[in-house]
Amino acid sequence: MTTRIVELRKGILKKNDELAAGLRQRYTAAGVLVLNLVSSPGTGKTAFLELTLRELRTRGARVAALVGDLETDNDARRLAASGAPVRQINTHGICHLDADMITSHLGGWQLDELDYLFIENVGNLVCPSSYDLGEKVRVALLSVTEGEDKPLKYPTLFNSADAAVITKMDLAVPCGFDRDLALKNINEIRPGIRIFETSAKTGAGMDTWLAYLAEEREGRK
Amino acid sequence: MHELSIISSIVESVTESLAAYPGAQVIEVRLRVGALASVVEDSLQFCYQIATEDTPLAGSKLVVNVLPVVMHCEPCGQDVTLPSLQSFRCPQCGEFVADLRQGRELEIEAIEIEENHDHAHC
Ligand SMILES: Nc1nc2c(ncn2[C@@H]2O[C@H](COP(=O)(O)OP(=O)(O)OP(=O)(O)O)[C@@H](O)[C@H]2O)c(=O)[nH]1
Ligand SMILES: [Mg+2]
Numbered sequence: 001m002t003t004r005i006v007e008l009r010k011g012i013l014k015k016n017d018e019l020a021a022g023l024r025q026r027y028t029a030a031g032v033l034v035l036n037l038v039s040s041p042g043t044g045k046t047a048f049l050e051l052t053l054r055e056l057r058t059r060g061a062r063v064a065a066l067v068g069d070l071e072t073d074n075d076a077r078r079l080a081a082s083g084a085p086v087r088q089i090n091t092h093g094i095c096h097l098d099a100d101m102i103t104s105h106l107g108g109w110q111l112d113e114l115d116y117l118f119i120e121n122v123g124n125l126v127c128p129s130s131y132d133l134g135e136k137v138r139v140a141l142l143s144v145t146e147g148e149d150k151p152l153k154y155p156t157l158f159n160s161a162d163a164a165v166i167t168k169m170d171l172a173v174p175c176g177f178d179r180d181l182a183l184k185n186i187n188e189i190r191p192g193i194r195i196f197e198t199s200a201k202t203g204a205g206m207d208t209w210l211a212y213l214a215e216e217r218e219g220r221k
Numbered sequence: 222m223h224e225l226s227i228i229s230s231i232v233e234s235v236t237e238s239l240a241a242y243p244g245a246q247v248i249e250v251r252l253r254v255g256a257l258a259s260v261v262e263d264s265l266q267f268c269y270q271i272a273t274e275d276t277p278l279a280g281s282k283l284v285v286n287v288l289p290v291v292m293h294c295e296p297c298g299q300d301v302t303l304p305s306l307q308s309f310r311c312p313q314c315g316e317f318v319a320d321l322r323q324g325r326e327l328e329i330e331a332i333e334i335e336e337n338h339d340h341a342h343c
Contacts, residue, residue, distance in 0.1 A: 001335055001336065001337065001338070002335070002336050002338070003248060003333060003334065003335050003336070004242075004245075004333070004334055004335075004336055005331050005332070005333050006238060006242070006331060006332050006333075006334060007330070007331045008234065008235075008238055008328075008329045008330065008331055008332060009328060009329070009330060009331075010234050010238075010328055010329045011327065011328045012227055012230050012231060012234070012252075012327045012328055012329060013227075013230070013327055014234075015230070094223070094226070095223055096223060126259050127223045127259060129259050130223070130258060130259045130260070130327065152307055155257070155306040155307070156257045156258070156259040156306070157259070159257055159306075159309065159321075160257070160325075187317070188307070188308045188309065188310075189306075189307075189308075189309060190309065190319070191309050191310075191317030191318065191319045192317065192319055
C-alpha cells in the first residue's frame with residue numbers, strides 16, 4: 001500500500017461552464033441579447049419582465065422569455081400575456097437554473113429571429129450566481145421592501161451582476177426606503193455597475209432601462 | 222443550497238479519475254473554493270458523508286481550501302487581497318476595484334489515494 005497525491009485541478013461546475021460557453025456562442029451567432037434576471041423571491045422579476053416585454057414589443061422588438069420556478073406555470077402565463085413566446089422551466093426542488101435546463105428548453109425556437117431573450121431565474125439570492133447560463137447581462141434585482149443592506153448580505157450575487165434594478169420604487173416613501181444608502185451599498189459590492197430605479201406599477205424608470213437594453217444590443221453587433 | 226449537486230459532481234469527477242488507479246482507495250479530496258463561489262463549507266461537510274456513501278469516495282475526508290478575493294487595483298498597479306466581502310475597495314488606496322483576479326474558483330485541486338498493488342500490472 002502506498003499513498004499518492006493525484007493533482008486534478010478540475011472545475012466542479014465544468015460541465016455547466018462548457019454548456020454555457022456553447023450557449024453563449026449560439027446567442028452571439030444568432031445576434032440575440034440574452035439577460036439572466038436574479039433576485040430573492042417576490043422582488044418583482046415577473047412584474048418587471050411583463051412590462052419590459054410589452055414595451056419592447058410595442059417598439060417592434062422580437063422578444064422571448066424563459067422562466068424558472070420550482071413549481072407552477074403561473075409566471076409563464078403572466079409573461080405570455082404580453083404576446084411573446086414564453087416557456088416555463090419547473091426545477092422541482094432545484095434552487096437555480098443551469099445551462100442544461102436552458103439548452104433543453106430552447107428547442108424549436110429560432111434564436112436568430114429574436115432580438116432579446118430574457119431568463120427569469122428561480123427566486124434565490126445564493127445559488128443562481130454559480131451557474132452561468134451563457135447570458136451577456138446578469139441583472140440583480142432588489143425591491144425597496146427588502147432592506148438597503150441586501151447587497152452587503154449577498155455579495156456573491158451582487159458582485160457577479162452586470163446591472164442592478166431597484167424595483168417597486170412606488171413604495172419607496174411608505175417603506176422609508178433610504179435610496180442613497182441602497183445605491184451606496186450596491187456600488188460598494190459592485191463598483192461602477194449601472195443601476196436602474198423602476199416601478200412596474202407606475203412604469204417609472206422604464207425608459208432608461210429600455211434605452212440601456214438597446215445600447216447593449218447594439219454593443220454586441 | 223446546491224451543495225448536493227456539487228458533491229455529486231465531485232463524486233463523478235473523482236470516480237472518473239480513479240479509473241487510472243484500479244483498486245485505489247480515496248483518503249482525501251481537496252477543494253479550492255473562492256470566497257465568492259456561493260458555497261458554504263459547513264454545508265458541504267454536512268452533505269459529504271451522506272452523499273458519498275456507496276461511492277468510491279465513501280469514508281474519505283473533504284478538505285476545503287478557501288481562497289480570498291484578489292482584485293487588481295489600477296491606481297496601485299498591483300493585485301490586492303480583500304479583507305472582507307463588504308467592500309470592493311483597495312485596502313491600500315481606498316479606490317473601488319472591479320477587476321477580479323481570484324475568488325470564484327470551485328474546483329477539485331487534488332485527491333489523496335491509497336494504491337492497492339495487487340491490482341498493479343507489472
Ligand atoms: N407596488 C408594487 N408592487 C409590485 C411591483 N412589482 C411587483 N410587485 C408585487 O410584488 C409581488 C411579487 O411580484 P413578482 O413579479 O411575482 O415577483 P417575482 O420576483 O417574480 O417572484 P418569484 O418569481 O416568486 O421569485 C406581486 O404581488 C407584485 O404585484 C411594483 O413595482 N410595485
Ligand atoms: Mg416570478
